[in-house]
Amino acid sequence: SWSKLKMAVSVQFGGHSNPGNKYHGLNQDAYLSTVYLNKQRSDATDEGIYIFGVFDGHNLLGEIAAKIASQQFQQFFENTAQSHWDKNEKIHLSESLMQEAFAYVNSKIKEFYTKVPEQYKFPAEGSRQTHSKGKIAAKLEMDTFRLLKEDGDAYYVKLNQKRVVDFGTTAVVAVMAGGKLLMGSVGDSKGILCKQRGQDLIPDVVSIIHNVKNPDEGMS
Numbered sequence: 536s537w538s539k540l541k542m543a544v545s546v547q548f549g550g551h552s553n554p555g556n557k558y559h560g561l562n563q564d565a566y567l568s569t570v571y572l573n574k575q576r577s578d579a580t581d582e583g584i585y586i587f588g589v590f591d592g593h594n595l596l597g598e599i600a601a602k603i604a605s606q607q608f609q610q611f612f613e614n615t616a617q618s619h620w621d622k623n624e625k626i627h628l629s630e631s632l633m634q635e636a637f638a639y640v641n642s643k644i645k646e647f648y649t650k651v652p653e654q655y656k657f658p659a660e661g662s663r664q665t666h667s668k669g670k671i672a673a674k675l676e677m678d679t680f681r682l683l684k685e686d687g688d689a690y691y692v693k694l695n696q697k698r699v700v701d702f703g704t705t706a707v708v709a710v711m712a713g714g715k716l717l718m719g720s721v722g723d724s725k726g727i728l729c730k731q732r733g734q735d736l737i738p739d740v741v742s743i744i745h746n747v748k749n750p751d752e753g754m755s
Contacts, residue, residue, distance in 0.1 A: 546570075546585055546711070561658050561675065563592035565601035567708075571613045573620045584616045584626055585711040591724050595657060595680070595691055596702040600644050604704050607640045612710055626712040633719035636708070644703065648689075651700055653682045655691055707742055721745055 554562035567588035588608050592601035615636075619626050656677040680691035680698070689700040705722025718741065720726050726742035743749070 548585070548587065561598065563598040563601055563704075565590040565592070565598075565605040565704075567605045567609055569609060571616055573616070582620065583712065584612060586612045586708075587710070588706060588708040589724055590704045590706050591722065592702065592704040594702045595655060595698055595700060596647075596651060597704060599647065600702050600704040603644050603647060604640050604706055607643045608636060608706070608708055611636045611639050616712070628710060628712055628715050628717040630717075633708070633710075633717055637706070637719060637721060640706070648700070648702075651682060651689065655680045655682070657691075718742070 548568045550566040550568045552562060552564040552566060554564075565588075567586060567590075570583055570585050573582035586609055588605055590601035590604045592598050615632070616626050656679050659676040659678045678693055678696075680693045680696070682700075683690045683692045683697075691698050691700060705720075705724040707718070707720040707724045707726040709716060709718040709726065711717070718726050720742035723744050723746045724742075725740050725744070728739045728741045729736040730739060731737075743751075
């Protein structure tokens with residue numbers, strides 16, 4: 536859908552997600568695509584902020600970590616924009632603002648670690664959700680794990696299975712305000728900027744991949 540925000544550029548946005556194969560069809564992705572307007576100044580040309588994000592959760596509770604990231608990034612940038620507008624200021628996008636946003640969201644995910652649910656359902660080994668003619672043909676079979684706290688660590692256990700409670704999410708976040716675009720990322724999800732050349736779109740990966748294959752991520 537086209538937004539009604541009057542900016543130097545027109546923006547069309549949306550999102551779609553499919554479950555991967557790693558967790559038997561469990562979708563641990565989340566995305567964020569929204570625009571927040573200053574309703575008190577609808578005639579202004581820069582009184583709004585676009586907020587986009589892609590989040591790929593991992594491990595047990597990864598889908599919740601991704602959802603928290605999506606919600607908290609949106610809240611952070613909407614609150615930041617509103618605080619500027621309340622003081623009749625324009626939004627100033629900066630690297631330090633993006634760093635503050637990532638630190639804030641990381642703290643919210645760490646908060647959740649202290650209050651994870653007593654029980655957690657996760658796809659059973661070998662189970663997959665399948666579709667036929669646009670409808671669910673077979674649902675995921677779920678194993679129920681219970682929480683065990685031991686020597687300061689937390690685990691989910693079921694029969695002979697014992698899995699440490701260790702979760703997180705990647706994040707690629709882009710915000711646009713006043714005709715300027717700012718992007719930040721963590722993890723191995725890619726941020727891609729496409730440049731139009733004639734009828735073609737030329738992709739350019741503008742994020743840095745954070746994984747063990749990146750020598751800059753190594754510890755000496």
